[in-house]
Amino acid sequence: xxxxxxxxxxxxxxxxxxxxxxxxxxxxxxxxxxxxxxxxxxxxxxxxxxxxxxxxxxxxxxxxxxxxxxxxxxxxxxxxxxxxxxxxxxxxxxxxxxxxxxxxxxxxxxxxxxx
Amino acid sequence: xxxxxxxxxxxxxxxxxxxxxxxxxxxxxxxxxxxxxxxxxxxxxxxxxxxxxxxxxxxxxxxxxxxxxxxxxxxxxxxxxxxxxxxxxxxxxxxxxxxxxxxxxxxxxxxxxx
Numbered sequence: 519x520x521x522x523x524x525x526x527x528x529x530x531x532x533x534x535x536x537x538x539x540x541x542x543x544x545x546x547x548x549x550x551x552x553x554x555x556x557x558x559x560x561x562x563x564x565x566x567x568x569x570x571x572x573x574x575x576x577x578x579x580x581x582x583x584x585x586x587x588x589x590x591x592x593x594x595x596x597x598x599x600x601x602x603x604x605x606x607x608x609x610x611x612x613x614x615x616x617x618x619x620x621x622x623x624x625x626x627x628x629x630x631x632x633x
Numbered sequence: 634x635x636x637x638x639x640x641x642x643x644x645x646x647x648x649x650x651x652x653x654x655x656x657x658x659x660x661x662x663x664x665x666x667x668x669x670x671x672x673x674x675x676x677x678x679x680x681x682x683x684x685x686x687x688x689x690x691x692x693x694x695x696x697x698x699x700x701x702x703x704x705x706x707x708x709x710x711x712x713x714x715x716x717x718x719x720x721x722x723x724x725x726x727x728x729x730x731x732x733x734x735x736x737x738x739x740x741x742x743x744x745x746x747x
Contacts, residue, residue: 522676549732559671559720559740566732573732608676612733621667621726622735624676 521545522625524609530631531599538595539628541609548613549573550592551622552584555606567592599632606630635660635730639723639738647746648715654708654741656697656723664725666690666699666706667735671720680708680721718745 522543531537543550551574552564566574567586581597596603606629610622639656646652658664665684669677681690686701697708706723723738 551735559742561677561722561737561740563734566734568732574734610677621665621669621679621682621724622677624669624678626676 521623522609522611524607524625524628526628527626528629528631530633533599533601533632535599536595536597537599537630538593539607539609539630541592541594541625543590543609543611543623545611545613545623547611547623548589549611550586550589551610551612552592552594553608553610555608555627557605561608565592565594596630599630601632604630604632635664635725635727635736637723637725637736637738639721639741641739642720642742643744644741645744645746646713649712650745652708652710652713652717652743654721654723654743656706656708656738658704658706658723658725660704660725660727662728663701664727666697667724667726668695668697668706668708669722669724669737671722671740673719677722713743713745715745715747718743 549568551566565584570586583595586592606627609625612622636659667682668680670680671677681692683690683699689698695710720740722740724735726733
């Protein structure tokens with residue numbers, strides 16, 4: 519049973535389109551995250567939600583909008599896609615955000631290609 | 634701000650060789666330290682962790698010791714296998730950051746040849 523699942527796994531779309539990536543965790547964790555991994559494998563946090571409340575919002579274009587309908591789900595909607603948005607997007611969750619001692623559980627990623 | 638620096642890759646070595654990946658950090662307080670591994674086409678998996686100075690994390694033959702005096706958390710394995718080929722990420726979580734945000738290093742690709 520997958521702990522953190524993302525859909526779709528691959529997404530190819532044209533510039534200017536709007537797309538969404540979905541994430542669900544069945545671990546009972548309170549906190550969820552979106553990370554972006556670029557072509558050089560560098561990981562950068564984008565957003566984090568704790569019990570449906572936005573707690574981390576890094577410098578990300580406002581074309582990116584996260585949405586958390588409940589603490590088990592964190593979706594990412596991207597408007598007006600650009601070539602530079604091509605990357606792998608990872609969802610993650612954690613139980614103890616206050617100390618971070620347990621680390622995160624990551625999903626398998628969504629490879630977004632904008633053409 | 635907090636940061637993690639790890640050695641650049643790729644690191645290429647033969648099966649059964651000794652592996653070391655250097656990682657140093659900068660943090661305000663006393664962070665928890667982690668190593669994550671990413672196999673080709675997969676997400677990140679927690680490999681090991683240490684939450685206080687002098688702690689040693691270990692898993693699957695890999696080890697790393699939290700060295701506060703040198704602000705380091707170097708990853709080692711005595712005898713690597715082809716299946717260890719992956720990208721390895723050092724990361725920290727700073728307790729002064731109440732939300733436990735994980736800060737990653739740039740990743741080090743390891744290639745093990747038969």
